[in-house]
Amino acid sequence: MTGWLHHLIIAPILLPLLASALMLAFDERRRVLKRWLSLGASALLIANAAALLWLTSNAGAGVGVGGPHVYLLGNWAAPFGIVLVVDRLSAMMLLLTNVLGFTSLFYALARWDRSGPRFHALFLLLLMGVNGAFLTGDIFNLFVFFEVLLAASYGLILHGSGTERTSASLHYITINIAASLLFLIGVALIYSVTGTLNMADLASRIVRTGPDDLALLEAGAAILGVAFLVKAGIWPLSFWLPRTYAAAAPPVAALFAIMxxxxxxVILRLSFLLFGEASGAAAGFANDGLLYGGLATMAFGVLGILSARQLTRVAGNYVLVSSGTLLAGLGIGGQALIAALLFYLVSSTLAVSALYLIIEPVERNADEDDMIAGVAEPVFDDEYVGAIEKDEDETGVVIPGTIAILGGGFIFCALLLAGLPPLSGFIAKFAIIDALLLAGGVGPMNWTLIGLIILSGLATMIVMTRAGIDLLWTPGEEAPSRLSLVEVVPIGLLLTVCLALMLWAGPVMAYLEATSSALHDPADYLAAVARAAPVGGGHP
Structure with missing residues (x-):
């Protein structure tokens, strides 16, 4: 890929960085300008991610199109310079991230961006950090992007007011600082053995690692993995997640679904690059740990769903169930299973994000005893114009418009998360179970994972049905709250994408099968990094 198309790789990092820096030049009274800047930047990020998805998936369509592409930062050749690499997997994650970013930001315009200063700048910096983590081909640069996204998330999680939000945020910050320390220790150990942190270069050097150094290398990888597993929410390192996500503002929690x-x-990327079948004695490192940890996380999440009293806690525990499913499936392995897991990753992330957006309007009329104690929502000076007004004449209408919209979206989310047909959640879970049953030598762990997948869907359906009856379909004395058009649109967009996943499940699954194949055979990834030449001679 040459010419201006080549710079599309770095655009997901530069665009939010420049837009957030520009916003800092204006004070908070220029709210409208900041909104347009952030919305425009996030819309361009979606277009950029879609272009990268097309470029990496159209092998043979033209010169420089298809396969992984490499961007040399500083025009230094790998492994001495830092590289950005976009392939099928990273392009898919970029598109998913920026779809969530745009819809969450749109939802925040209803009132949430006015609850504190610098909301839009922090939001774009978080997108920059997540985009960079998906693009980087260097482990230390991965640490840099991790710190960028974490620093922005600290500001966003504290955005607003309330004792519960502040307390949960301090726990979140403390845990992630400890995880960053583990990250650095793991990086130092790996570098001491291999002398490089470039992912492609590491893959070639691990094969030549002697038995004396292999134990130190695996220790470094294990410590590094713990830092990633803290972020993924594996049990018992997941106690912080449901409370923190429940305390966050709805658009922040919706974006945190990708965190x-x-x-x-990162675990998926490094597992296949560094510990794949061609990695010699290091092949399959920590697969058993991922399997057992994932199953335990699923069980913990199911119990959390059944015991939750607030919808935000239900959503947070479902995030744990989805992480556990992905980690356990990764521990079992197999090309068909990885493709099904990627489909599940996309579907579940979109559904959880939509649920976080829909929870707040659903619970507006709930009694104070049913809400999270201590979370004081911000007071806003401006009234926003609702798409459905509170004082509408509902005479003769069986179901008020607000309840109809919220009820429909809520049912859609419940069906998606429970995995009932014919939606994308069902397709994803069916594909996972099918891959587990067709795998050679189906063992007790496969059956355990299948049982937990079915059990988690049943638990989700029971809790969501109970919550829907209590909050939506039980007649109340008060009229339904107003529902802003700014709130309806992003929820509708996310659910529409989920519907599109169902309608075009065949092409999507074909793309993900090709992605899984590329992960299992990373030769193209390694070759792309190795042959990336500096422009105009540069620094060879």
Whole structure:
């Protein structure tokens, strides 16, 4: 890939960085300008991610199109310079991230961006950090992007007011600082053995690692993995997640749905690059740990769903179930199973994000005793114009418009998360179970994973049905709250994407099968990094 198309690789990092820096030049009274800047930047990020998805998936369509592509930062050749690499997997994650970013940001315009200063700048910096984590081909640069996204998330999680939000945020910050320390220790140990942190270069050097150094290398990888697993929410390192996500503002929690997937992505990437079948004695390192940890996380999440009293806690525990499913499936392995897991990753992330957006309007009329104690929502000076007004004449209408919209979206989310047919959640779970049953030598762990997948869907359906009856379909004395058009549109967009996943499940699954094949055979990835030449001679 040459010419201006080549710079599309770095655009997901530069665009939000420049837009957020520009916003800092304006004070908070320029709210409308900041909104247009952030919405425009996030829309361009979606277009850029879609272009990268097309470029990496159209092998043979033209010169420089198809397969992984490499961007040399500083025009230094690998492994001495830092590289950005986009392939099928990273392009898919970029598109998913920026779809969530745009819809969450759109939803925040209803009122949430006015609850504190610098919301839009922090939001774009978080997108920059997540995008960079998906693009980087260097482990230390991965640490840099991790710190960028974490620093922005600290500001966003504290955005607003309330004792519960502040307390949960401090726990979140403390845990992630400890995880960053583990990250650095793991990186130092790996570098001491291999002398490089470039992922492609590491893959070639691990094969030549002697038995004396292999134990130190695996220790470094294990410590590094713990840092990623904290972010992925594996049990018993997941106690912080449901409470933190429940305390966050709805658009922040909706974007945070992708945060656990950053940890999953890194584990997925490094597992196949560094510990794949061609890695010699290091092949399959920690697969058993991922399997057992994933199953335990699923069981913990199911119990959390059944015991939750607030919908935000239900959503947070479902995030744990999805992380556990992905980690356990990764521990079992297999090309068909990885493709099904990627489909599940996309579907579940979209559904959880939509649920976080729909929870707040659903619970507006709930009694104070049913809400999270201590979370004080911000007071806003401006009233926003609702798509459905509170004082509408509902005479003769069986179901008020607000309840109809919220009820429909809520049912859609419940069916998606429970995995009932014919939606994308069912297709994903069916594909996972099918891959587990068709795998050679189906063992007790496969059956355990299948049982937990079915049990988690049943638990989700029971709890969501109970919540829907209590909050939506039980007649109340008060009229339904207003529902802003700004709130309806992003929820509708996310559910529409989930519907599109169902309608075009065949082409999507074909793409993910090709992605899984590329992960299992990373030769193209390694070759792309190795042959990336500096422009105009540069620094060979």
């Amino acid at each position: 656990t997937k950053v940890g999953i992505y």
